[in-house]
Amino acid sequence: MKLTLIGNGFMAQALAKGLIKKFEVEIIGRDINKLKKVKELIPAIEIKELEDAEDINGKNVIFCVKPYALQSVAARLEGEANILFSILAGTSLESLRKQIKSKYYVRVMPNVAASVSKSATTLTGDKEVKKLAHEIFEYIGKAVWVDTEKELDIATAVAGSGPAFLCLIAEALSDGAVKAGLNRKISNELVQGLFEGYAKLLENNHPAIIKDSVMSPGGTTAAGVAKIEEGAVRSHMIKAIEAAHNKAVEIGKK
Ligand SMILES: NC(=O)C1=CN([C@@H]2O[C@H](COP(=O)(O)OP(=O)(O)OC[C@H]3O[C@@H](n4cnc5c(N)ncnc54)[C@H](O)[C@@H]3O)[C@@H](O)[C@H]2O)C=CC1
Numbered sequence: 686m687k688l689t690l691i692g693n694g695f696m697a698q699a700l701a702k703g704l705i706k707k708f709e710v711e712i713i714g715r716d717i718n719k720l721k722k723v724k725e726l727i728p729a730i731e732i733k734e735l736e737d738a739e740d741i742n743g744k745n746v747i748f749c750v751k752p753y754a755l756q757s758v759a760a761r762l763e764g765e766a767n768i769l770f771s772i773l774a775g776t777s778l779e780s781l782r783k784q785i786k787s788k789y790y791v792r793v794m795p796n797v798a799a800s801v802s803k804s805a806t807t808l809t810g811d812k813e814v815k816k817l818a819h820e821i822f823e824y825i826g827k828a829v830w831v832d833t834e835k836e837l838d839i840a841t842a843v844a845g846s847g848p849a850f851l852c853l854i855a856e857a858l859s860d861g862a863v864k865a866g867l868n869r870k871i872s873n874e875l876v877q878g879l880f881e882g883y884a885k886l887l888e889n890n891h892p893a894i895i896k897d898s899v900m901s902p903g904g905t906t907a908a909g910v911a912k913i914e915e916g917a918v919r920s921h922m923i924k925a926i927e928a929a930h931n932k933a934v935e936i937g938k939k
Pocket residue numbers: 692693694695696697714715735749750751752754757758772773774794795796797845
């Protein structure tokens with residue numbers, strides 16, 4: 686099966702790296718020089734410059750441009766795709782249906798870890814292609830189908846934007862270690878190992894149980910946790926998800 690990615694940005698490249706293991710991948714973009722650079726990085730892909738009347742008839746398209754570019758790119762597409770997968774944050778199935786012709790529509794919310802085939806991806810849309818959507822997006826990591834777009838917009842906040850939130854935590858932990866006197870290289874290495882080990886533990890344990898197992902009475906962890914609570918970090922994480930979700934909904938209304 687051939688997959689046609691429209692857009693040649695960061696996420697298109699991240700998806701292509703995983704999808705190429707199983708599928709033929711074509712990337713259509715507006716800048717041939719950028720496309721040639723992408724081909725140098727992922728030689729197995731086909732590249733094609735976006736035409737003014739780009740024929741998508743019968744193709745399985747993964748739409749990877751920015752949400753604001755939907756209208757201008759859609760106007761250049763001709764014919765009816767077989768499946769239109771869209772990774773555009775906030776952009777509703779209704780809006781896609783109005784602007785791009787396709788037999789089936791699926792919204793997809795991957796994340797940056799697609800570049801290492803470890804995305805936590807959420808899918809929703811036409812149930813006729815649910816199984817196929819799963820099969821395709823499992824090549825970039827874990828894929829979960831939800832029944833509503835509301836759930837996908839929440840998933841956008843927690844799994845799409847989530848890596849950036851974790852980056853702030855990772856950077857801050859390393860900064861703290863550097864502030865205390867550890868060198869940057871060792872601090873970063875320890876934080877990387879910390880996330881790797883924690884991800885493994887999280888597969889089978891609730892975070893509260895892991896926390897309790899680390900936190901000794903009167904110990905170092907308890908001292909640190911008390912400081913974190915002073916800064917209302919948990920409350921602000923909840924607010925961050927709320928804000929990111931609200932933004933996805935707002936993008937959808939434009
Ligand atoms: N970056 C991330 O972690 C995630 C991004 N997304 C979604 O993925 C989509 C792409 O995001 P990125 O790859 O991060 O952005 P990017 O800026 O790296 O790529 C955007 C692509 O759209 C193309 N484009 C923009 N305007 C265009 C136009 N008028 N005509 C033709 N092509 C046009 C650009 O040339 C570029 O290839 C967005 O809709 C975003 O919501 C979804 C999940 C995670």
